[in-house]
Amino acid sequence: MDQTREALVKPTSNTAAFFAHLAERITKFSGTTLAFCLALGLVLLWALTGPLFQYSETWQLVINTGTTIITFLMVFLIQRAQNKDSLVLHLKLNELIAATKGASNRLINSQDFTEDEINILHQYYCLLAEKAQKENDLGRTHTVEEAEENHQEKVEAHHSKKAVAHHG
Template identity: 55%
Template sequence: MKKQNFFELISDKITCWTGSLWAFIIAFGTIIIWGISGPLFHFSDTWQLVINTGTTIITFLMVFLIQKTQNKDSKAIHLKLNELIAASRHASNRMVDVEDLNEDELDVLHRYYEKLSDVAEKDDDIHKSHSIDSAEKNSEEKNSAIKKAKPKA
């Protein structure tokens, strides 16, 4: 078994388990036991250091496991959305891989979709497409009609 597959298998199992009720109960129990043991250790610096060190190490490692799981989930969601976009005749195929755009480009798209939302709210037909491609087609048709309507000199 490859190291990457082993790491993925282990990280999936750990992140799944750490999100469970039992993991919370164990963590909560550990804190309760630590708190109760305070008087036994006279609330010493070592007593405090034990919980601080333990939680710091666990948190440090969990950041990487959670990020790995988040990356995998994000990639899967993007692939599913890409498939839906590709399968829909009304959706713009330009939206496939939109996650590769920079922040400014995403902001421009966001503003455009806010305008499309405003147009869609005013539209009586809820099934009418309001994608980037339909907007360009409408714009081309409008420009073509304007050119035909202008008197020739």
């Protein structure tokens, strides 16, 4: 491991590593057919026991409390999984931006930009899309700067042709 990476990697405590492993396993399991079938089976078992407990308030409270607790805990596990997936996706995109010649390094870690900065970039890319559409060449890509230069060159060339035609 190189020195830069060693400086970035923080040791994980045993408790954090255990929780991360447990959360990942529960999250993966909760998305399986078996988990769905178990949940469905519990609901059916609860429904079938209704007559046995005369559909009492306690019988109803069991399913309400159980589903509320499970839902409450799953919200946090799902959010944790989404945060991890999102971070990994951002890292992969950052790697592609950093490795691609001509890509704007300004976009690395753009997930940390303010909403105003994101809106400004969105406007630039809308402008870029308009310019690319006007060129009728879907195979050509640009950075915003290249698009600006190309557009300016075309405008100047067009004005030059008009001036020559007008004077000639």
